[in-house]
Amino acid sequence: KSNQLTKDEL
Amino acid sequence: MNIFRLCGDLSHLLAILLLLFKIWKTRSCAGISGKTQLLFTIVYTARYLDLFTSFVSVYNSVMKIVFLTASYGTLYLMFYKFKPTYDHNHDSFRILYLIVPALVLSFIIVHVYTVMEILWTFSIYLEAVAIMPQLFMVSRTGEAETITSHYLFALGSYRALYILNWIYRYYTEDFLDWITIMAGIVQTILYCDFFYLYITKVLKGKRLSLP
DSSP states (O other): OOSGGGGGOO | OOHHHHHHHHHHHHHHHHHHHHHHHHTOOTTOOHHHHHHHHHHHHHHGGGGTTOOOOHHHHHHHHHHHHHHHHHHHIIIIITGGGOOTTSOOOOTHHHHHHHHHHHHHSOSSOSHHHHHHHHHHHHHHHTTHHHHHHHHHHSEEOHHHHHHHHHHHHHHHHHHHHHHHHHHHHOOOOHHHHHHHHHHHHHTHHHHHHHHHTGGGTOOEEOO
């Protein structure tokens, strides 16, 4: 799964 | 955004502002590890380079800018304005022992081999251990001022709340990122001793001092 979702975290 | 993530962010923000407030109010950075603050500044700088490449939300960008500004401001206060109050004799942890392994690991365990991704991963690994010079300093001096204890508690709670956020996101978005989760768990574990002392001493109105 892509980790791009994490990039909306700080 | 969920409640755990929001509380985590607010806790993180509170920690950073508490530290600035403490230094400004007491005109002193005694008991604060400049090395930990330097590491956090490296962490934010490496991670938030994406301010220039991707936009998530106004909230996201504003928080990143606040974290960056506050961390550089803290360094300015510690190493320039209130430099004589900086207790560097007790701040003797060797930070290369943290930076080098974090950098090496970010080349080994990383999602994608790009400069931005490696820097982001490095920042995650380095953040996990960045508090060690501060905890080392507290153990060397055997005590921490109450406001410093509040700072450490808020800072530790932030990643613990993020763990709840990741569990929540796993169930609601089927989303899992082992790099942040493992690093976040390590980060939270490092605070466990401190959490125990905080709850048993500081919350009962006592000063945090080690036996």
